[in-house]
Amino acid sequence: MATAYISTPLGSAKLEGDENGLNTVTVLEQDEPESKIIPDVLIDAAYQLNEYFEGKRQNFDLLLNPEGTEFQKKVWSLLSEIPYGKTLSYLELSRRLGDVKAIRAVASANGKNPLWIIIPCHRVIGSDGSLTGYAGGLHRKKWLLNHESPSRQQSLF
Structure with missing residues (x-):
């Protein structure tokens, strides 16, 4: 498994993957030096x-290989369908999965998303429009949603 560190406006990000695809993208709580050499994969x-952080990219075109259960992968697939600049509630995500009673399991799978930003779990909010838990911290979720907002001069939250 190859590893690289990149700097982002939200801190260091750790990327891991191999010839089968990108396995994880994680935001770190402590900064790491940016990798001088990025592995080919x-x-x-x-x-x-x-490009995403520069505002030049809204969609990712990468080979992905996240590790998770079949249920988690279904949730992550649905997350990937949420368009840039849009949000969806946990309840609506559960509906799209076909079981509104699975809301807690959906929230849990969302929290275990191994591909920060690539699979946009930050686009999931509470039914009342509130920011809810985010593995990277609510301050990062708020930043990401504002970054993707069509009118960046105003804060969504």
Whole structure:
């Protein structure tokens, strides 16, 4: 498994993957030095993430290989369908999965998303429009949603 560290406006991000695809993108609580050499299997991911933060990319075109249960992968697939600049509630995500009673399981799968930003779990909010738990911290979720907002001069939250 190849590893690289990149700098983002939200802190250091750790990228891991191999020839089968990108396995994880994690935001770190402590900064790491940016990798001087990015392994070949991670170059596209690093490049596309940088474009995202520069406001030049709204969709990712990468080979993904996250590890998780079949249920988690179904949830992550649904998360990937949430358009840039849009949000969806946990309840609506459960509905799309076909079981509104699975809301807690959906929230749990969302929290275990191994591909920060690439699979946009930050776009899931509470039914009342509130910011709810985010593995990377609510301050990062707020930043990401504002970054993707069509009118960036105003804060969504």
